[in-house]
Amino acid sequence: xxxxxxxxxxxxxxxxxxxxxxxxxxxxxxxxxxxxxxxxxxxxxxxxxxxxxxxxxxxxxxxxxxxxxxxxxxxxxxxxxxxxxxxxxxxxxxxxxxxxxxxxxxxxxxxxxxxxxxxxxxxxxxxxxxxxxxxxxxxxxxxxxxxxxxxxxxxxxxxxxxxxxxxxxxxxxxxxxxxxxxxxxxxxxxxxxxxxxxxxxxxxxxxxxxxxxxxxxxxxxxxxxxxxxxxxxxxxxxxxxxxxxxxxxxxxxxxxxxxxxxxxxxxxxxxxxxxxxxxxxxxxxxxxxxxxxxxxxxxxxxxxxxxxxxxxxxx
Numbered sequence: 001x002x003x004x005x006x007x008x009x010x011x012x013x014x015x016x017x018x019x020x021x022x023x024x025x026x027x028x029x030x031x032x033x034x035x036x037x038x039x040x041x042x043x044x045x046x047x048x049x050x051x052x053x054x055x056x057x058x059x060x061x062x063x064x065x066x067x068x069x070x071x072x073x074x075x076x077x078x079x080x081x082x083x084x085x086x087x088x089x090x091x092x093x094x095x096x097x098x099x100x101x102x103x104x105x106x107x108x109x110x111x112x113x114x115x116x117x118x119x120x121x122x123x124x125x126x127x128x129x130x131x132x133x134x135x136x137x138x139x140x141x142x143x144x145x146x147x148x149x150x151x152x153x154x155x156x157x158x159x160x161x162x163x164x165x166x167x168x169x170x171x172x173x174x175x176x177x178x179x180x181x182x183x184x185x186x187x188x189x190x191x192x193x194x195x196x197x198x199x200x201x202x203x204x205x206x207x208x209x210x211x212x213x214x215x216x217x218x219x220x221x222x223x224x225x226x227x228x229x230x231x232x233x234x235x236x237x238x239x240x241x242x243x244x245x246x247x248x249x250x251x252x253x254x255x256x257x258x259x260x261x262x263x264x265x266x267x268x269x270x271x272x273x274x275x276x277x278x279x280x281x282x283x284x285x286x287x288x289x290x291x292x293x294x295x296x297x298x299x300x301x302x303x304x305x306x307x308x309x310x311x312x313x314x315x
Contacts, residue, residue: 053249054200055094055124062097062117064109065128068231069100077234077267082241086258090250097122105132105141106149113153118160125162126244127153130169130186131230134179143185154197165247166194168205173229174212202243234267
């Protein structure tokens with residue numbers, strides 16, 4: 001049966017927030033509180049919690065997936081890098097192998113499994129697949145074919161001596177829509193497969209839906225965990241990485257260490273801003289007086305505004 005691993009650290013941080021005026025919490029404490037309250041996961045391995053991490057120093061870990069995984073590799077704050085940094089914070093040095101390709105479905109992942117994963121001889125592989133199989137509609141992969149593809153991927157990994165961790169597919173557009181109703185059947189199969197094969201399961205879908213249904217603070221609809229309804233933003237990446245680390249068997253104290261290591265990880269928040277040319281020329285005139293380029297001046301202004309937004313309020 002599935003066991004839900006809740007963090008005692010989350011409760012400890014919640015207790016702090018209840019007994020202390022939030023105005024006196026440091027910025028780092030508030031961020032840790034957010035992560036602790038937003039993240040928990042379910043996993044299966046041999047019927048219960050592992051006494052020690054399943055992965056050790058020197059291991060190679062491959063991440064097979066679609067664009068969510070590809071961005072998890074390309075972005076410094078992506079979930080793949082967070083997994084590596086979280087393990088490193090706990091004295092576990094691993095080699096990360098990115099195998100995410102944008103738009104790919106289960107049939108395409110099966111086709112490139114040998115080239116992108118098995119040929120690199122990893123010790124572990126996380127499997128994140130299902131969003132495009134559903135999201136692509138008529139060009140997607142029906143559930144029965146998906147089951148065959150995923151089963152073959154797992155079987156081929158087992159034959160090659162590669163241990164597999166199953167990740168349930170994350171929400172599509174963060175709302176209760178037709179795609180997510182269909183995706184539920186794909187995730188149900190993944191949970192069943194993980195249980196039957198005694199594979200670690202990071203039930204990211206369950207964790208994210210729980211967070212979306214029980215908000216801990218005000219938030220916009222549709223882009224709370226993602227940047228566009230599908231691809232992860234830093235909070236979504238953090239939830240994914242936490243789920244994977246838990247499924248690897250890291251305990252509560254180790255998860256806290258990982259989160260603390262993530263706090264200094266840089267992420268991109270500045271977007272391109274379009275303005276009328278007349279405003280650009282005004283900026284150019286101001287920049288010229290300061291002997292600066294327009295983009296440099298705007299970047300400085302953004303950085304200053306960001307410092308004010310993230311500064312701890314005075315007591």
